[in-house]
Every structure is written in structure tokens, then in C-alpha cells.
Amino acid sequence: MDKLTLYKLFAGEATEGEKRRIRAWLEENENHRQQLLDERACFDAMLLADDRMLELYRRRSLSYKLKRIGAWAAGWAAVLLVAFVSSYWLWEHRQEAVPDGAMNVVSVPLGQRTELMLADGTKVYLNAGSTLSYPSAFGQGNRKVELDGEAYFEVTRNEAKPFVVHTQMCDVEVLGTKFNVEAYAEQNAFSTALMEGSVKVGNNYREADVVFLEPNERVELKAGELNVQSIDDYDVYRWREGLICFTNENFISLMKRIEKYYGVKLVVENGELAKHSFSGKFRISDGVDNLLRVLRRDVRFRYERSADRDTIYIR
Numbered sequence: 001m002d003k004l005t006l007y008k009l010f011a012g013e014a015t016e017g018e019k020r021r022i023r024a025w026l027e028e029n030e031n032h033r034q035q036l037l038d039e040r041a042c043f044d045a046m047l048l049a050d051d052r053m054l055e056l057y058r059r060r061s062l063s064y065k066l067k068r069i070g071a072w073a074a075g076w077a078a079v080l081l082v083a084f085v086s087s088y089w090l091w092e093h094r095q096e097a098v099p100d101g102a103m104n105v106v107s108v109p110l111g112q113r114t115e116l117m118l119a120d121g122t123k124v125y126l127n128a129g130s131t132l133s134y135p136s137a138f139g140q141g142n143r144k145v146e147l148d149g150e151a152y153f154e155v156t157r158n159e160a161k162p163f164v165v166h167t168q169m170c171d172v173e174v175l176g177t178k179f180n181v182e183a184y185a186e187q188n189a190f191s192t193a194l195m196e197g198s199v200k201v202g203n204n205y206r207e208a209d210v211v212f213l214e215p216n217e218r219v220e221l222k223a224g225e226l227n228v229q230s231i232d233d234y235d236v237y238r239w240r241e242g243l244i245c246f247t248n249e250n251f252i253s254l255m256k257r258i259e260k261y262y263g264v265k266l267v268v269e270n271g272e273l274a275k276h277s278f279s280g281k282f283r284i285s286d287g288v289d290n291l292l293r294v295l296r297r298d299v300r301f302r303y304e305r306s307a308d309r310d311t312i313y314i315r
Contacts, residue, residue: 001021001022001025001032001035001036003039005018005021005022006022006036006039007039009022010039022036103133103134103135103136104133104134104135104136105131105132105133106126106131106132107130107131108126108127108128108129108130108131108149109128109129109263110128110129110259110260110261110262110263111128111261111262111263111264112128112263113125113126113127113128113239113240113242113284114126115240116132118134118138118143118145119135119136119137119138120138120143120156120158120161120163121156122143122153122154122155122156122163123153123154124145124151124152124153124154125151125152125153125240126149126150126151127149127150127151127152127239127240127260128149128260128261128263129149129184129260130147130148130149130150130151130184131147131148131149132145132146132147132149132151133145133146133147134146138161141161142161142162142163142164142173143158143161143162143163143164144163144164144166145163145164145165145166146165146166146167147165147166147167147181147183148167148168148183148184148185149182149183149184150180150181150182150183150184150239151165151180151181152178152179152180152181152237152240153165153174153177153178153179153180153181154178155174155175155176155177155178155179156176157175157176157177158175158176159175159176162174162175163175163176165181167181167183167185167190167204168183168185168204169183169188169189169190169203169204169205169221170183170190170192170201170202170203170204170221170226171201171202171204172192172199172200172201173199173200173201173202174197174198174199174200175197176197177194177195177196177197177198177199178194178195178196178197179192179193179194179195179196179197179199179213180192180193180195180237189220189221190220190221191218191219191220191221192213192218192219193217193218193231193237194213194214194215194216194217194218195215195216195234195237196215197215198212198213198214198215199212199213200212200213201213201219201226203221203224203225203226205224206224206225209225209226210226211226211228213228216230216231217229217230217231218230218231233245233247235247235281239261239284242283242284242285243281243282243283243284244257244258244261244281244282244283244284244291245280245281246278246279246280246281247279248277248278248279249277249278249279250274250276250277251268251273251274251276251277251278251295251299252268252273252274254278255268255314258288258291261284261288262284262287262288264288264309264310264311264312265310265311265312266311266312266314267311267312267313267314268314269313269314269315270301270314270315273299273301273314276298276299278295278298280294280295282294288312292312292314301314301315302314302315303315
């Protein structure tokens with residue numbers, strides 16, 4: 001099978017005819033299945049490798065993308081992916097061959113984002129510094145994944161198999177919907193925002209503390225209890241589009257977010273900056289220096305990088 005057709009499948013651009021061809025091709029030979037998995041690993045690694053390549057992938061013709069993929073993906077496949085996403089079509093035809101309990105893990109480095117598709121067709125967007133654990137194939141019970149970090153889910157509906165996102169603090173259960181979960185374990189914080197459908201959120205520390213969200217609602221864990229609020233600003237969830245959006249956010253809090261998106265340490269040495277709040281939208285691809293230069297128009301400060309360029313001191 002030619003790479004162009006396989007990459008169209010991975011990108012969600014394959015026609016029904018091309019999908020049928022891939023199904024038939026997979027059944028022809030065991031080696032074909034391994035080839036598909038190998039190509040999927042390269043495809044996912046390319047998307048993880050660099051946000052600029054992700055933009056290139058989305059904007060250019062698929063034939064042009066293929067010319068660039070080999071050079072980028074080869075060096076990243078073994079480094080960035082602990083395990084890669086299995087093809088939906090392979091899972092559909094070879095479900096019985098996957099051992100129960102086999103888990104895949106995808107970890108996204110700071111300064112990166114990625115998208116992946118699970119075996120049931122659910123699409124997941126993973127934010128920087130996030131880790132998702134998921135089975136190669138979902139069993140007969142629920143569809144359960146584990147998250148440490150932030151992810152946006154577009155869950156394929158299946159009323160017979162609820163979809164469960166397990167985090168350290170809370171579990172989120174849905175049948176099929178779109179929602180955002182932020183649960184970085186090291187920050188000891190949890191929130192879920194619902195865009196479509198309905199979700200059930202359970203507090204792992206208090207069994208009786210359970211809430212059901214309606215669209216345009218979010219729940220946050222505060223002082224050990226679940227607190228439901230209306231969503232006032234959807235822009236904060238546009239990180240999956242490559243945007244940093246903030247409204248009236250304190251400078252110190254904003255710098256903590258910036259660290260995640262750019263994989264750098266930001267040390268604020270100017271105490272006066274804690275008194276200021278900012279609103280704005282920035283493309284992550286424009287870089288941290290551009291963001292700091294724009295913020296500096298509203299309040300005076302200077303900044304400089306360390307010799308190894310891993311730390312920015314704001315004075």
C-alpha cells in the first residue's frame with residue numbers, strides 16, 4: 001500500500017473507497033499490518049516533533065507533506081513515543097489478537113502538543129506536559145483511559161460502553177461528547193469543561209461527591225469539593241488550535257502557563273509585576289520572546305535568558 005493512502009487514513013482524509021482498499025490490504029498478509037503500524041509511528045512522531053511541522057502538515061498538500069515526513073519522523077519515532085496509536089481499522093479486524101491489559105502511553109514534552117485517535121475512533125488532543133495511558137483495544141466493559149495533564153476529548157458515542165477518563169483526583173464518565181479535562185497531578189488541581197452532551201464527574205476522595213454537567217458548564221475541585229460554574233470564556237480551551245488566550249490573568253499565573261507551552265523556566269524577580277493582570281491572544285508558534293515583548297508595552301520590565309537558554313529571568 002502506498003504511503004500517500006495510509007497517511008490520508010491517519011489524517012482522517014481517506015475516502016470510503018480508500019478505507020475499503022486498506023481493509024482488504026490488511027487481510028492479505030501479516031506483514032501489511034506491521035507496515036501500517038510502522039507508518040503510523042512515523043506519522044505520529046512527525047506531528048509530535050515540531051509545531052511548525054504540524055502547521056506545515058495542515059496547510060500544504062498531502063503529496064508535499066510526504067516529501068518532508070521521512071526526514072523528520074525517522075529521528076523522532078523512537079525518542080518521543082513511548083507507544084503509538086493503533087489504527088482503528090486494524091483494531092476492528094484483529095481485536096481478538098490484542099492481549100487484555102496491553103497499555104500504550106503517550107507523553108508530550110513541554111513546548112509541544114499532539115493529536116491522536118483511539119481504537120474506538122475517539123479523538124484526543126494532548127496539551128504540553130501531558131501523559132495519556134490507554135489500552136490497545138477496549139474490552140467488553142467501559143472504555144477507560146488515564147490522564148495526567150490536559151486533554152480535549154471528542155468521544156465516539158457508545159451507550160453500551162461508557163468512556164471514562166481517570167485522573168488522580170477525579171473520574172469523568174461519558175457516553176459520547178466533547179469536553180476538556182485539566183488535571184496535572186503535580187499541581188493538585190482538577191477541572192472539566194463540557195462543550196457538548198453530558199458528563200458525570202466523581203470525586204475520588206469523596207465517593208458521594210458526584211456532579212452531572214450540562215453543556216456550557218465546568219466543574220473545578222476546590223477545597224476537596226466539586227464546584228460547578230458556567231463557562232464564561234471558551235478561548236482558554238483554544239490551546240489545541242495553537243493559541244494562548246487569557247483574560248484578566250495575573251502576571252505570575254500567566255508566566256506559569258507560558259512555561260508549559262514553551263518548555264522554559266520563567267523566573268519573575270520583579271515583585272511589582274504580581275500587581276498586574278493581562279488579557280490577550282497569542283499564537284504559540286510566534287515564540288515566547290514575541291509574547292514578552294508585547295506584554296512589555298503595558299508594563300515596564302526587562303528580561304534575559306540564561307547561558308543555556310533554558311531559563312528566562314524577568315526583572
